Amino acid sequence: xxxxxxxxxxxxxxxxxxxxxxxxxxxxxxxxxxxxxxxxxxxxxxxxxxxxxxxxxxxxxxxxxxxxxxxxxxxxxxxxxxxxxxxxxxxxxxxxxxxxxxxxxxxxxxxxxxxxxxxxxxxxxxxxxxxxxxxxxxxxxxxxxxxxxxxxxxxxxxxxxxxxxxxxxxxxxxxxxxxxxxxxxxxxxxxxxxxxxxxxxxxxxxxxxxxxxxxxxxxxxxxx
Numbered sequence: 001x002x003x004x005x006x007x008x009x010x011x012x013x014x015x016x017x018x019x020x021x022x023x024x025x026x027x028x029x030x031x032x033x034x035x036x037x038x039x040x041x042x043x044x045x046x047x048x049x050x051x052x053x054x055x056x057x058x059x060x061x062x063x064x065x066x067x068x069x070x071x072x073x074x075x076x077x078x079x080x081x082x083x084x085x086x087x088x089x090x091x092x093x094x095x096x097x098x099x100x101x102x103x104x105x106x107x108x109x110x111x112x113x114x115x116x117x118x119x120x121x122x123x124x125x126x127x128x129x130x131x132x133x134x135x136x137x138x139x140x141x142x143x144x145x146x147x148x149x150x151x152x153x154x155x156x157x158x159x160x161x162x163x164x165x166x167x168x169x170x171x172x173x174x175x176x177x178x179x180x181x182x183x184x185x186x187x188x189x190x191x192x193x194x195x196x197x198x199x200x201x202x203x204x205x206x207x208x209x210x211x212x213x214x215x216x217x218x219x220x221x222x223x224x
Contacts, residue, residue: 004224005195006025007025007176007196007197008022008027008028008200011040012044012048013044016054018216019052020054021216022212022219026057027048027052027057028059028092029058033200033207036123037122038059042086045086045088046086056087057088058091059122060083061122066094067096073110076110077109077113080113090114091114091117092119096128101134102138104141111143118144119144120144120147120148121146123150123179125149126159126179127153146176147176149162150163150179151166154180156180160185172194172195176196179198181197199216202215202219
């Protein structure tokens with residue numbers, strides 16, 4: 001990996017190949033961005049594994065909420081096993097309870113299900129009722145690779161102050177900055193100590209258009 005880490009959202013094999021050609025380090029594989037990303041098909045992960053060498057961090061999320069039930073966790077754990085066999089290098093998940101606190105019990109069920117693979121706690125942390133308490137709950141969990149965060153529910157423009165605070169608290173190495181991330185945010189975030197960046201809409205014209213190799217290259221040079 002050169003310089004900082006660049007993760008690109010891929011919806012299919014065409015996106016994955018374009019992201020690799022553009023210089024991405026890692027993929028986040030999802031479906032249904034209208035719901036902010038749900039679990040993709042096993043077949044999608046398998047095809048990407050054949051055509052692309054980048055590690056795939058695969059979303060484990062059954063619906064647009066951050067809530068988990070025993071039945072939904074059981075289903076996600078089953079899917080994780082199949083996705084790992086298909087080539088997933090790690091997973092992306094995380095849950096809040098009805099009060100808006102990080103649901104540690106639910107999250108730990110999936111940590112156990114995907115072990116020993118690494119995982120990313122996704123932007124549920126930005127939606128926690130108490131973001132600082134959310135970070136305290138998440139940061140020491142086993143096999144945690146990164147926390148995908150914009151710092152605020154509205155995206156990076158609203159969350160810069162929180163991201164700076166998290167870096168000052170020593171969480172910079174865990175932060176995967178994403179969610180409304182724009183080129184103008186990068187110099188500030190690098191200054192704070194962020195070294196991992198996550199882009200989706202920024203490398204395509206719309207969610208119905210494929211990843212644009214040239215835009216990925218721009219981000220690659222920007223964060224390096």
